[in-house]
Amino acid sequence: MARRRHQEEHENHERWLVSYADFITLLFAFFVVMYSISSINEGKYKILSETLVGVFNQPDRSIKPIPVGEEKPRTAEPDRAMVEESERTQTSIDDPGADPLQEIAQSVRDAFGDLISSEQLNVRGNELWVEIEMNSSLLFPSGDAIPNDAAFNLIEKIARILAPYGNPVHVEGFTDNLPIATSQFPSNWELSTARAASIVRMLAMDGVAPNRLAAVGYGEFQPVADNATAEGRSRNRRVVLVISRNLDVRRSVSGVGSANAKPDAAMQRAGTQPAPAAPAQAPATGAVNSPSPGQ
Secondary structure (H helix, E strand, C coil): CCCCCCCCCCCCCCCHHHHHHHHHHHHHHHHHHHHHHHCCCHHHHHHHHHHHHHHHHCCCCCCCCCCCCCCCCCCCCCCHHHHHHHHHHHHHHHCCCCCHHHHHHHHHHHHCHHHHHCCCEEEEECCCEEEEEEEHHHCCCCCCCCCCHHHHHHHHHHHHHHCCCCCCEEEEEECCCCCCCCCCCCCHHHHHHHHHHHHHHHHHHCCCCHHHEEEEEEECCCCCCCCCCHHHHHHHCEEEEEEECCHHHHHHHHHHCCCCCCCCHHHCCCCCCCCCCCCCCCCCCCCCCCCCCCC
């Protein structure tokens, strides 16, 4: 039997078109991606263009420094504290011989002329200290150390006079010889000391620097009048503010009491004691028990 011949396959000369079409497709995709990446956002471009045109076409502006930190508003009115301090400094320059003790004494006399006339308040002094003596009835109820309503106004006026100066101040409390025996005040020592401390606290609250202040109680043992009479006992019930020239004078006076102190050569010191302007807040006064009358 005759053998069948294998039919020869026809050679395809157009196969390159497949590869070419694939290449063209990939190239088209490449250019599409490149175009999408390089496309311009017309909205952003318009904003940028208008901003640049506005910056370069604006008129010239004055040069203003850039503030660093928070800029505080300016006021036409100067600080009152600085003005008062400047006035005091200028007064000292204009009158270098001005004595703060004399100024304090005169200011108190001017402010409390009516009380001085009624002998409820007295101002006296010397070259080393000034005393402001007040009857206890002006400040406290009988046998009590809680100030009455009138005391707040009176001490506030005194504090306004004392606050601008640097002189040390100590407050002395005195009683008569009538005994008192309560849980709050076992004796006149406690009552006189508590009254002095109340005045010190009020002065500090009204602007006098606390480190200038001290309180001392002498009880019934430094009378200025006879305790045998009602008038004498009334005079002995008193509170005295002693404004000293310096701390050495204050220590000397408080050691014996202003009623017994005498200016001598040992107390002759110049200058005043400086007072930092950082008053501390004083504690509140507690309640007291009912005392016996006549204190």
